[in-house]
Ligand code: BGC
């Protein structure tokens with residue numbers, strides 16, 4: 001439709017139309033003068049442009065949405081794989097060769113570690129068993145130690161008691177021995193006094209207890225041939241019978257003893273000094289004529305007691321631990 005501006009008829013159609021065209025063709029003031037037609041045209045032009053913009057925006061938004069959906073699909077496919085499994089698993093099914101190698105190495109490492117873990121588990125189980133055994137053993141040991149220490153305490157106390165008893169008894173025995181010695185000494189003194197005061201006493205026959213033998217003015221007990229004792233026990237036996245081991249003072253007496261026992265203890269021992277000899281009554285040996293030839297020789301440095309020699313009617317030093325017959329006198 002032809003439009004008229006400023007009285008001129010112009011056609012607004014074809015490629016030559018442009019909203020600025022009137023401005024190019026005439027000064028601005030000329031459009032204002034044709035007022036309403038000019039404004040309607042401008043508004044129409046703006047609406048057209050607006051519509052075009054809306055169409056363009058809608059089209060672009062649609063495209064963007066399509067690309068977005070495609071992208072999401074791709075991502076999902078990538079993530080899930082073809083059979084709905086995570087993509088990593090698909091990648092593991094058909095991984096590239098370097099990944100296969102790495103996978104194999106890792107698999108080997110995994111197997112090695114698993115084997116080590118099994119071994120460690122077995123070891124742990126074994127150690128646990130051992131630990132249990134050890135705990136039980138420890139408990140038993142502790143118990144035993146406790147019991148033993150208790151026994152030790154009791155035994156120590158008993159030992160102390162016995163020691164005290166032993167010391168007391170030793171003291172008592174020594175006191176009794178002293179008493180006995182002094183009673184014997186008194187008896188001998190009284191006997192001498194009696195003999196001196198009684199002129200008939202010299203002819204008085206001394207009586208010996210039964211199983212004792214009288215020889216001269218003394219009584220002798222000769223041990224049974226079936227019995228043998230060491231020196232100390234032999235002497236004890238004599239003392240228990242009211243006498244002591246024989247003190248030989250003459251050849252006659254020595255021969256008398258020898259005829260009753262070929263070998264027997266007599267009451268003579270080595271003195272503390274290691275050289276001299278002492279009788280049971282405490283007197284020192286003066287007459288050395290009865291030693292057998294070559295005796296005393298202290299063989300093996302341990303012969304402190306004296307026997308009637310097996311070889312002759314003489315004396316020999318021997319170890320006090322030997323067991324022989326014995327002869328007592330009173
Ligand atoms: C020796 C003694 C010694 C004795 C010990 C004899 O052969 O002559 O001197 O005392 O053995 O058994």
Ligand code: CA
Nearest residue numbers: 297298316317
């Ligand atoms: Ca000897």
